[in-house]
Amino acid sequence: MSTFAIVLSLLLLMFFAYRGYTVLLLAPIMAALAVLLSGDIAQMLPIYTETFMRALGNYMLAFFPIFLLGALFGQLMADSGAATAIAQWIERTLGSRHAILTVVLACGILTYGGVSLFVVAFAIYPIAKSLFRDADIPKRLVAPAIALGSFTFTMTALPGTPSIQNAIPIKFFGTNTFSAPGLGLIGGAIMFTLGILWLRSREKAARAAGEGYGDHDDSDVGPRGMVGEADMGGDASRTMPLALALLPLVLVIGINALFTYGIFPGMDWGFIKERFPTMDATRQTGMWALIIALVVSCVVLLLISLGRWANLQQTINKGVLGSMLPIFNTASEVGYGAVIASLAGFAIIRDAVLNVSSNPLISEAVAMNVLAGITGSSSGGLSIALQTLGADYLRMANEAGISPDLMHRVAVMSAGVFDSLPHCGAIITLLSICKLTHRQSYLNIAAMTIVIPLIALSVVIALGTAFGSF
Template identity: 75%
Template sequence: MTSTLAIVVSLVLLMYLAYRGITVLLLAPLMAALAVLLSGDIAFFLPIYTETFMSALSGYVLQFLPIFLLGALFGQLMADSGAAHSISRWIVDRLGDEHAILTVVLACSVLTYGGVSLFVVAFAIYPIAIDLFRTADIPKRLVPASIALGSFTFTMTALPGTPAIQNAIPIPYYGTNVFAAPGLGIIASAIMLGGGLWWLRSRAAAARLKGEGYGQHTEAKILGAQPDENNSAMSHMPLVLAILPLILVIGVNGLFTYFIFPNIDLSFLTEKFPSVSPAKMTGLWSLIVALVVACAILVISRLGHWSNLKETINKGVFGFMLPLFNTASEVGYGAVIAGLAGFAIIRDAVLNVAPSNPLISQAVAMNVLAGITGSSSGGLSIALQTLGSDYLRMAQEAGISPELMHRVAVMAAGGFDTLPHCGAIITLLAICKLTHKQSYLNIAAVTMAIPLIALISVIALGTMFGSF
């Protein structure tokens, strides 16, 4: 009982202090240490840190470093080449001011589904969004929710093939790939997109009836948010070249996932790397190859047009470190918690939420941990690190496809991760120069309430019809 209470106290403090803005890099080891001390395992304090916390942290870094690095680099290349700006402006020109909300959501969706970092997308789309909303006389307070709907929801967790890190994390645990349960993913995406647009449009209509308008706001230029129109790479990126890297990320990934790797006998790898399971790793390998190809094509296609290619590459490479080590620290924290005696009580309680249907139990676990950590990738990583083997066993016993488990896990992690203390939400509001009071209710509606409906729908359909 004491150990369980120690875990709860450390979790509450982790959530509260993260909300107050203290970095998880420091919080994770400190809160893990606090849980160990309160549980009475002080004699094992240092070995738990060096052998458990650091082993889990380094293992996560070893496994997912290429995805984080290549994803951050690709996002920076898309931003600095002008590709992101060209795509978003093309969508704006086609849909116009009268469809301001739809335009912002689709622009964010195309970029994030193509592999551009959601933070890069937020910076790139914000200046366009405020121009559209001001012209259409839609309240600015709806801008963050519009960006969040296009960036933080279906393109991150549901659309098959999305290169988001959240969609890659379950691969080594379930032996799946980023296209897991494509039919269910598309249905969930339609629910999130349709429901989110309905909500935002209804809020805009209600504001119009009240005569609210855009509001009085002093707009300041966001550093790095707007492209420099004097830069030829930014101003004249042809649409075909701009969208080609996004197509390659999805296309090359699918090519290697479904055609190349399945038709190669990889058994020879086990002779030199006996711990490697090709069946569980080809999903990650496919994504790595796709990101490398997309980055290379983007660089080559714009040779002679980069303002400072070296600076762009350095900025992209340096940019992956904080997100990676934040998540890895949370994984280390989860490993320490999982090793405490009190965790057995929590684990059994979660696993017994719906013992006959691990989809429900898994959804609860992912949502809770993502909510506590304020991070979909962090919560998902902790849950799978500690409970992944249990869920795979339960799924096999219940005859549930690992692909269905994969999709439900990712979607569930993208639910309560956007509670007020979420770092991505805090950053988004800072970019938009708005407060939680002004915008959070609408963000919560499109990133938590409606995705929860989509998640329940997928669980129900998956339970009745299986994975498809």
């Protein structure tokens, strides 16, 4: 009965999330339903306060700085004009003849540099629709092009990417954001190459069928006033030289790498033991390096953009507030996962997932994909899976002689596959920004964010199994 309760609550969570209900409310309700159907009604309130809220709070403690700084940095990049400057430079370099490649590269550069995928979608969409209209490419391909550049190789595969997905395994595996860099580059190259080839094939098919851009109402960017929307306002004074626009993005990756490979490995952490005797500093350095990189990049961006802000206070407030909903959504899903893991029926599910393959990489990939698909969130599914199974996977990896770095990269890439099912909040938001529907664009989005990443993941697992982490 407990196992049935877990499965039912998961299915209901997925259904109501697809219908648009917030997981802030869904997560505790579905956790309570699972507890109720499991026969633990007398433990309902203690489980809520001691299990759900404790897991939620621990997640907030661990990852709040990354959510906060990432959202702030993205808003600063958008409102300073830096994001638009980069996109326009790529547009001028490649021209409308390469509209698809232009949009993918612009999104990829910005997200790899630390700009939130939502901010990127808002900033790039006006340029993308103009390019696609000039090139007479169907508008329905705008959303898949943005998805390829923002939701795939720069989110999960490229080494050093400051995405929250790439930061989550650090706590569980003691790794860093550059884990398995060679395999990450291979996986990223596969996603990028196959994605471009697919979109170009769709463009050619549309031309052969006589389908052009289409008749669309492009008067708005989408729902106005949404957190993360770039506040450019057509102000020409907020343009920026390309070198200055690229500098903050280079700093995010460069400073992260400097501290990860140069400064922190050579430090003696004995002075920390006096005040924090139970803390293992070496397992925290990956997170510290990312925090330092984002802080420095935000400060530099503020300094080089003096005089360009329409309303700096509004930009800062909007960026900070933009971090609140994502982290609370994910933390609530983690709390839900903790409750599920505490139920007797979870042991059956855990054993089934752990034993799905003798190869820990395949088992881990299945677990991440299933939970990311159910929650409709790569960060939520990844967090739940590692919160409940992370210690088991680390043990299995050690027993099999598999590097934690390889487990890190496979976990992150796996969470970025079935997370983008139709009920995914990021997909719904992207379609809303582009003023498109699931019927118009989702099949091509799925090709970008599910089919092709699954191919890349399979290659990375095969190479990792054969040659180990590199």
